[in-house]
Amino acid sequence: MSTPSSWPLPPESIRFVIPRRVISELAQHPLSSGLYPLGMGYYRQATGHHMERDVHDDNLLIYCLDGEGDLEAGGKKHRVRPGDILLIPKGIPHSYKARRKNPWTIYWVHFHGHHASDFVQHLALPRSDLPHLVMPIGIHSRLVSDFEALLEARESTYNINAYICAANQLRQIMAHIALLQPLARHKQSGEGIDIERVHSLMQARAHEQLDLDTLAETVNLSKYHFVKKYKEITGTTPINHFIQLKIERACHLLDTTNNSINEIAFAVGYEDAYYFSRIFKKLMGVSPSQYRKMRTGAFPYKGD
Missing domain, CATH: 1.10.10.60 (Homeodomain-like)
Incomplete structure (x- = not known):
């Protein structure tokens, strides 16, 4: 797993790295081996949060709920706003940070699995080999609930069924984002319909x-x-x-x-x-x- 940031964690934020023995089981279990989380969290008003990775050996999904941040990846710079999804596939060096004056509030999850690249490709734009790294989909209460359900896995010290549930919750999140994308793209273009x-x-x-x-x-x-x-x-x-x-x-x-x-x-x-x-x-x-x-x-x- 790519190393999470060392940002000092305040009481209202969450950082949870799944134990290696559990990851090993998830990677082998038929109900989770296709897609499973490696670590996840929630950072609230993450002042000073920043990360730079030259080697990115898994996949990273970030959902910005509030505030702003900056992402640099694939030779491009992106401004991150509320309602944006960041999807950084394996192998892409990158750096990101919360904006100083208006730091972001985010959910995040590192993930892996033999279907991970398929889910990444599923979120690709039409006629594109990779997803756009920043996807504006808006704030959706159901998606927020999905992330909260994913984070519930941290309450289980060692219950493989709870982690299998988390793996399938991650599948739901990825599939839900794909469902929200088309309408978001039309709203973004100004050519959508009501x-x-x-x-x-x-x-x-x-x-x-x-x-x-x-x-x-x-x-x-x-x-x-x-x-x-x-x-x-x-x-x-x-x-x-x-x-x-x-x-x-x-x-x-x-x-x-x-x-x-x-x-x-x-x-x-x-x-x-x-x-x-x-x-x-x-x-x-x-x-x-x-x-x-x-x-x-x-x-x-x-x-x-």
């Missing part, structure tokens, strides 16, 4: 039909540009998302009411119950009536 506004309209009108013209008008775009930008951000089309939302609501009604299939179809905007059932089965793998029977055990969960 996804929340679009989704709010879908929620409000899930009981009826919506066409692309109406959805595109809410964000003042042509149908073509709206569909293109929406798919870039979400990975799906707006109509597919709207249909999925309708089917989710239908599932809720099937679970919580005794309404007929015809009534539920009408409640989510389908006048033709047969067509509704076809769409439902295509997405859920079972018909509406089979889905309803599953809650009583009258139909097997796995279906046919």
Whole structure:
């Protein structure tokens, strides 16, 4: 593991290096060998925090919550602001420091594993071999909770299951960052669309039909540009998302009411119950009536 900084740790901050014997077990266990933490921490208003590494033999992830810092890596200098993710892959010499007048507050984790490079590559920008070292994704309470859950591993002196849990928590963090990236990139470019506004309209009108013209008008775009930008951000089309939302609501009604299939179809905007059932089965793998029977055990969960 790359040596953590020797920054004097105040009471409200955390630095935890996982014992070597535990790391050895994580590296061999099938549930953690792909990706596992080596050390992690939380530095609050880290005045004087700085680090320089000519040899970087693992991977480092930093999430800046507040304040500012500076990173120099790959021959470039980067200013780090709240909501920024720093991802420094193995083998890249680097230095970083908290800004003197407004020092950063950060979560950090060193990590390794035979899938580590795959996760790093997963966070690469389109048409890029490596991730951008500083990725602005914003402050997200769920991501903060994920880091807090990761840090809970330090409370276990020697419980391999707790560390396996931490390893899989790290997987969740990396996957969550990848999920947040597209929307963050569009916001950063100034060319994004107000996804929340679009989704709010879908929620409000899930009981009826919506066409692309109406959805595109809410964000003042042509149908073509709206569909293109929406798919870039979400990975799906707006109509597919709207249909999925309708089917989710239908599932809720099937679970919580005794309404007929015809009534539920009408409640989510389908006048033709047969067509509704076809769409439902295509997405859920079972018909509406089979889905309803599953809650009583009258139909097997796995279906046919």
